[in-house]
Amino acid sequence: MVKMPSHTLIRDPKVECMPIEERRQLQFKRLKDLVERVYIQSPFYRKHFIEHGVRPDDIKTLEDLRRLPFTVKDDLRENYPFELFSVPVKDVVRIHCSSGTTGKPVVSGYTHNDMETWTELMARTFTLAGVTYRDVVHNAFGYGLFTGGLGHDMGARKIGAAVVPMSGGVNNRQIMLMEDFGATVLTCTPSYALVLAETAAKMGVDIKSRLKLRVALFGAEPSTEEMREHIEEKLHLEAYETFGMGEIMGPGISVECAYHNGMHMQDDHFLPEIIDPDTGEPLPPGEQGELVITTLTKEAMPLIRYRTRDITRLNTEPCPCGRTAIRHFKLAGRTDDMMVIKGVNVFPSQVEAVLLRHSELAPQYVLVVERVNNLDRLEIQVEASDEFYNQGRDNIEQFTKKLHHEMQQMLYISSKITIVPPRAIQRSEGKAKRVIDRRKETNQI
Secondary structure, three states: OOOOOOOOOOOOOOOOOOOOOHHHHHHHHHHHHHHHHHHOOOOOHHHHHOOOOOHHHHHOOOHHHHHOOOOOOHHHHHHOOOOOOOOOOHHEEEEOOOOOOOOOOOEEEEEEHHHOOOOOOHHHHHHHOOOOOOOOEOOOOOOOOHHHHHHHHHHHOOOEHHHHHHHOHHHHHHHHHHHHOOOOOOOEEEHHHHHHHHHHHHOOOOOOHHOOOEEEOOOOOOOOOOHHHHHHHHHEEEEEEEEEEOOEEEEEEEEEOOOOOOEEEEOOEEEEEOOOOOOOOOOOOOOOOOOOOOOOOOOOOOOOOEEEEEEEEEEEEOOOOOOOOOOOOOOOOOOOOOEEEEEEEEOOHHHHHHHHHOOOOOEEEEEEEEEOOOOEEEEEEEEHHHHHHHOHHHHHHHHHHHHHHHHHHHHOOEEEEHHHEEOOOOOOOOOOOOEOOOOOOOOOO
8 A cells, every 4th residue: 555645745857757768868878978988997897898798889778788797796895995996086085985894895986076966866865755954854874984974964964954963872862962952854774763762761751742753764774664663653753764885875876755665766876777696687677686786977986787785676667756766665685684594595574574563572683593413593582572571481482482383484494483581682873783693603513
């Protein structure tokens, strides 16, 4: 069922409501310009194209995009720090990068024009969520090398909203300032929104009566519809999901409109495809696969057919909001988050969907995968709600049996369910860590 908007739709009809054929012509022109530019300016892409037997003249239609080779994250790591730049470093005005916890960080550079584009895309993002110059935006995304905080900051300021550049942490202070400053918009990860809701409860702050929050923009980690509904109930607001990647631009690649029937890809700047993650072959709209993005207008570090590893589907049907950009569905997970257990593909989102059906449980969980006697074993640890935990061990054991049956029907494998006390699972100020894979260290014979 389509959810009707709770605010007046605001859009730029010249771009966001552009006729489909005109949009495709714009995409092709920008794709053609991009391929010619990187062939001349980027040693990496010139070599990449030559190795795959393709030249700029081979791109004669938009469908010829599939003739171009993929770019993968290892290409970014192997060309650290600036070898993927298509402009001299002197023309770069901003550099962001990932944390680099698994090796060299993934770098992204921006020219002045890139920054202007990014700011405009983030202004569109806020506008799609009904945010205006009258709002006060409490920005709890991390500032610094992470793109989330600064990206949302630029977009909110572009539309004239007041921004509180809070970043994460110091949870009691977050609640105090949201109340004192009259925040109407919250931006953060879904998991951190849950932390803030818990903090307000501990402080005795009634969110509905003492805070003015009405809208939240969430991103940086996947979440289910069940998680959205839980957060909306706890924080008394309307939640909008956004999608971004630091190596592509940052936040602002796609966002839900007020109908909440998919995320509008800002495809005048980002050209999406869906491919079979195993074969690399393109899939038609409606089929689930890996999202691939080509940055049509990025100057400093354009990426061609970048494999995001995110799993989703494209939707070409018209949206009631009037925007003509292609939409994608909520991310089902990432290929690198997918766990293969006893030959079965398991995503954390599948587990979350089952857990959050039950009021007896809190929306905090972790999946622990071990290998015992050369066999994989999945344990799902989930917190009980305060009320349910106080009902006693017998009730918990009976409920665990019911939950085990439901999970087996969802995953098609048997798993161990452990219901732990409230607040036993570690909280995060940013992205929640949902999977602990110990198989390499627990192969006991």
